[in-house]
Amino acid sequence: xxxxxxxxxxxxxxxxxxxxxxxxxxxxxxxxxxxxxxxxxxxxxxxxxxxxxxxxxxxxxxxxxxxxxxxxxxxxxxxxxxxxxxxxxxxxxxxxxxxxxxxxxxxxxxxxxxxxxxxxxxxxxxxxxxxxxxxxxxxxxxxxxxxxxxxxxxxxxxxxxxxxxxxxxxxxxxxxxxxxxxxxxxxxxxxxxxxxxxxxxxxxxxxxxxxxxxxxxxxxxxxxxxxxxxxxxxxxxxxxxxxxxxxx
Amino acid sequence: xxxxxxxxxxxxxxxxxxxxxxxxxxxxxxxxxxxxxxxxxxxxxxxxxxxxxxxxxxxxxxxxxxxxxxxxxxxxxxxxxxxxxxxxxxxxxxxxxxxxxxxxxxxxxxxxxxxxxxxxxxxxxxxxxxxxxxxxxxxxxxxxxxxxxxxxxxxxxxxxxxxxxxxxxxxxxxxxxxxxxxxxxxxxxxxxxxxxxx
Amino acid sequence: xxxxxxxxxxxxxxxxxxxxxxxxxxxxxxxxxxxxxxxxxxxxxxxxxxxxxxxxxxxxxxxxxxxxxxxxxxxxxxxxxxxxxxxxxxxxxxxxxxxxxxxxxxxxxxxxxxxxxxxxxxxxxxxxxxxxxxxxxxxxxxxxxxxxxxxxxxxxxxxxxxxxxxxxxxxxxxxxxxxxxxxxxxxxxxxxxxxxxxxxxxxxxxxxxxxxxxxxxxxxxxxxxxxxxxxxx
Numbered sequence: 001x002x003x004x005x006x007x008x009x010x011x012x013x014x015x016x017x018x019x020x021x022x023x024x025x026x027x028x029x030x031x032x033x034x035x036x037x038x039x040x041x042x043x044x045x046x047x048x049x050x051x052x053x054x055x056x057x058x059x060x061x062x063x064x065x066x067x068x069x070x071x072x073x074x075x076x077x078x079x080x081x082x083x084x085x086x087x088x089x090x091x092x093x094x095x096x097x098x099x100x101x102x103x104x105x106x107x108x109x110x111x112x113x114x115x116x117x118x119x120x121x122x123x124x125x126x127x128x129x130x131x132x133x134x135x136x137x138x139x140x141x142x143x144x145x146x147x148x149x150x151x152x153x154x155x156x157x158x159x160x161x162x163x164x165x166x167x168x169x170x171x172x173x174x175x176x177x178x179x180x181x182x183x184x185x186x187x188x189x190x191x192x193x194x195x196x197x198x199x200x201x202x203x204x205x206x207x208x209x210x211x212x213x214x215x216x217x218x219x220x221x222x223x224x225x226x227x228x229x230x231x232x233x234x235x236x237x238x239x240x241x242x243x244x245x246x247x248x
Numbered sequence: 249x250x251x252x253x254x255x256x257x258x259x260x261x262x263x264x265x266x267x268x269x270x271x272x273x274x275x276x277x278x279x280x281x282x283x284x285x286x287x288x289x290x291x292x293x294x295x296x297x298x299x300x301x302x303x304x305x306x307x308x309x310x311x312x313x314x315x316x317x318x319x320x321x322x323x324x325x326x327x328x329x330x331x332x333x334x335x336x337x338x339x340x341x342x343x344x345x346x347x348x349x350x351x352x353x354x355x356x357x358x359x360x361x362x363x364x365x366x367x368x369x370x371x372x373x374x375x376x377x378x379x380x381x382x383x384x385x386x387x388x389x390x391x392x393x394x395x396x397x398x399x400x401x402x403x404x405x406x407x408x409x410x411x412x413x414x415x416x417x418x419x420x421x422x423x424x425x426x427x428x429x430x431x432x433x434x435x436x437x438x439x440x441x442x443x444x445x446x
Numbered sequence: 447x448x449x450x451x452x453x454x455x456x457x458x459x460x461x462x463x464x465x466x467x468x469x470x471x472x473x474x475x476x477x478x479x480x481x482x483x484x485x486x487x488x489x490x491x492x493x494x495x496x497x498x499x500x501x502x503x504x505x506x507x508x509x510x511x512x513x514x515x516x517x518x519x520x521x522x523x524x525x526x527x528x529x530x531x532x533x534x535x536x537x538x539x540x541x542x543x544x545x546x547x548x549x550x551x552x553x554x555x556x557x558x559x560x561x562x563x564x565x566x567x568x569x570x571x572x573x574x575x576x577x578x579x580x581x582x583x584x585x586x587x588x589x590x591x592x593x594x595x596x597x598x599x600x601x602x603x604x605x606x607x608x609x610x611x612x613x614x615x616x617x618x619x620x621x622x623x624x625x626x627x628x629x630x631x632x633x634x635x636x637x638x639x640x641x642x643x644x645x646x647x648x649x650x651x652x653x654x655x656x657x658x659x660x661x662x663x664x665x666x667x668x669x670x671x672x673x674x675x676x677x678x679x
Contacts, residue, residue: 085671140625147621151612154262156303157679161608164672165622168604171664172626175657179629186636300538303678314544321535325467327474336467338550339539341460342452365474386452 012089015240018231021224028221035214043207050204056120057204059113064208065215067110067135071173073103073219074138077145078170081163091227093159094234096166097149098226102219104142110135130184134177141169250275250312251389251420252297257307259292265445266292270307272438276388277415279431280422284440290424291320293440294393297422314341316387318395322378326367330358330377333366337381344384352383356406371398379403382410390414392423396430460545464553471530472561478526479561482519486566489515490573501578508579509587509638513631515573516566516591517598521623523562524602525609525616527555528673532610541677548670552662555603555669563595579642586641586651593654594634600658600665601626607672611679629657 010016043061050057077099084092114132115125126132145162152158200208235241250273258268266289274280282290295301297309298317316339324333334340334349344352353362356376366374375398382390390411396404408430411421415434422438429435455463472478493511494504531537531554540550570591571584579587605623609615637650 137625137628140621144618144622144625147618148608151609151615151618152679154303154679157611157675160303160675161672161679164604164668164675165608168626168665168668172629175629176625179632183632183636186639298542300541301678315542317538317542319535319538321533321538323535323539325471325530325534325536327471328467332467332470336463336470337539338464338467338536339542341455341544343455343459344452348452 008089012091014091014231014235014238015244017091018228018241018244021228025221025224025228028217028224032214032217032221035210035217039207039211039214043204043211047204047207048201053121056117059117061208061211063110063113063117065212066106066113067131068212069215069219070103070106070110070135070138070142072216073099073106074141074166074173075170076219076223077103078166081166084159085163085167093156093163094227094230095223096162097159098223098230100142100145100149100162102222102226104139104146106215106219107135107139107142111139128184130181133184134180137176137180138173141173145169252309252311252315252422254297254309255307257293257296257305257309259289259296259301259306260304261289261292267440267443268445270438270440270443272297274389274420274422276418276420278420279411279415279435280420280438281428281430281435282422282424282438282440283428284444288440288444290440291393294391294422294424295319298391312389314339314385314387315389315391316382316385317391317393318378318381319393320397322375324366324374324378327365329363330366330369330380331362333377334380334384337384340381340385342384342386349380349384352380353377355383356380357402372400372403375399376403379407379410382414388419390419390421390423392421394424394426396425396427455545457545457549460543461549461553464540464550465557468531468554469557469561472557478523479565482523482562482566483569485522486515486519486570486573489518490576493577505578505580508574508577509583509635509642511577512570512574512579512587513591513594513634513638516563516570516595516634517624517627517631519566520563520595520598520602521620521627523558524599524606524623525619527558527599527603527606528610528676529606532676537610537673537677541674546670547673548666551603551607551669551673552666555599555666558603559596559599563599564592567591567595579638582644583638583642586647587638589651590634590637590647590654593651593658594630596658597630597654597661598627600661601630603669604665604672607669607676609676610673611676630654633657 010020039061044058047058049055077096080092080096080099083089084096111132114135118127119125145165148165149158149162152161232241252272252274254270254272257270259266270293272280282293284290292301294317296305297311298315299309299311300317323338328336330353331346331349334352335344350359350362353359356379358373358376358380361369361373366377369377379395395407399407411431412434415421490511493507497503497507528537531540541547543550567588570587574584574587601623605619608622609619612618633650633654637647637654640647640650
């Protein structure tokens with residue numbers, strides 16, 4: 001317990017975090033690239049084609065991981081926001097600030113790949129499917145956080161405001177998802193059915209799991225890199241940073 | 249007894265540090281005037297002392313609550329009458345009777361204006377409505393940001409008298425003003441030029 | 447010193463006082479109260495012009511149209527919810543009060559809702575008739591709007607509290623609160639549609655009631671925190 005607390009306290013110190021995250025990124029980045037390459041090759045080349053959709057289903061190897069991690073990213077942001085509000089740890093502010101644009105991009109990827117997948121599957125670029133609609137709302141939630149942060153001139157206040165907004169959003173997300181589900185089942189046209197939903201064969205599932213793991217790592221690495229960039233900017237005049245970067 | 253104690257207070261605005269190393273202990277019976285050029289951080293310091301500003305404020309500040317803080321923006325609704333404004337003032341948590349409020353309005357020479365909208369009064373009269381709050385509060389510590397602005401001579405004299413009476417009864421006042429030494433011997437100065445970060 | 451022995455306000459009285467103060471200030475300007483109703487009226491007029499006058503088509507779309515317009519009207523008025531209090535210094539004084547800022551802010555929010563959403567719900571049957579909403583849906587429309595506008599106002603209060611210190615925060619406010627308003631819109635239209643079909647809308651109304659109750663409990667805390675941040679920026 002004691003060791004955990006000292007670890008958390010260390011995380012709150014910018015010089016220590018800068019060094020720690022540097023080591024972390026050095027290890028995580030190659031693993032991420034490796035997993036991405038492995039999952040992509042496995043999913044795109046090795047896995048068998050779907051008996052109904054042929055090869056077009058293979059976009060799930062991008063679409064599904066992006067969607068899964070995008071949603072998880074919002075919770076990461078909310079946890080960082082709560083830490084920032086309760087314990088006033090500045091690194092939590094930076095983490096939340098970093099997670100927002102990364103999450104927004106992932107949500108954007110999920111939406112675009114969803115649309116591309118929709119064309120051969122449903123014959124339309126955009127279908128008001130429950131999952132796509134929820135994803136779109138998540139996209140707006142992310143954009144709201146990014147825009148709110150940019151709108152404040154005082155960045156310390158901006159981080160606190162975004163923390164409150166993400167916490168409100170987090171409480172709302174399950175309600176939004178559930179309500180969109182109900183909305184969809186109310187209006188569901190009989191011809192549209194989500195494919196690839198019920199039983200997925202192991203030969204298709206394993207590469208998907210690899211890709212999901214790779215996307216989680218990609219998210220972590222991106223957030224860490226973003227945080228490091230933010231730290232460099234915030235402490236551009238600090239002596240510890242100059243020493244570490246070898247500039248004078 | 250100290251009504252307010254500030255130790256090693258530093259204030260940042262945006263990314264710029266305005267003040268550092270401010271130490272202040274205010275006892276009952278004291279009047280403090282915060283001095284300094286425009287933009288040095290007088291209002292920021294007062295907001296920090298009141299507890300409204302926390303981000304960008306370092307050091308420790310302890311205060312005796314409730315306190316009364318009078319800002320540039322006087323928290324007066326133009327659509328309401330002076331009477332309603334004072335009775336429903338958001339920071340005041342004691343209940344005053346109609347007679348007590350009328351007495352306070354009389355003291356600031358607003359007798360006869362009790363029930364017309366504040367928006368139709370002059371700037372100086374609106375200021376007087378805000379100042380009438382001093383008579384209706386039980387706060388011991390007053391933080392007044394530029395209280396003499398927009399007041400005529402009789403208004404200034406009334407306010408000086410009001411402050412003297414408050415500290416005479418065991419209260420304390422911190423105020424900002426450009427005019428030096430309003431209260432002569434009675435007051436002490438906090439010149440922010442000594443604490444400004446160059 | 448004059449007043450050391452006077453009685454202190456209870457929490458409920460502080461809530462009531464803030465409610466009255468905000469309500470009186472709102473009532474003093476007729477425009478603040480009339481604007482959302484006028485907006486509602488005008489936007490409802492646009493739909494037949496855009497979609498054509500076919501009564502069956504309009505009636506089919508009426509629940510959704512009425513609810514979307516109500517949402518937009520509430521969005522429009524939310525932007526100003528705390529603006530005047532921020533500008534005239536009332537918010538600072540509320541933050542310094544002995545009572546929790548969340549409770550005082552809730553007083554203002556409730557006053558705001560009565561002057562906007564509540565009135566809008568009461569007059570909504572008029573607009574519903576103009577769009578040809580079948581009469582069995584009218585009662586449910588009013589009830590759903592009463593509960594729903596309360597939710598919309600509470601969410602709007604969070605958005606308003608977060609953006610009150612930002613210049614030109616209006617557009618940002620829409621981005622912040624439209625996604626959060628989605629469940630209210632879905633429950634509201636579903637209830638009215640169900641009633642028009644002759645079904646039982648009570649599930650949807652119950653969901654909306656639960657949402658309103660939950661928000662009444664939690665939202666003031668977020669509003670209080672957001673207002674303090676806005677004062678400190």
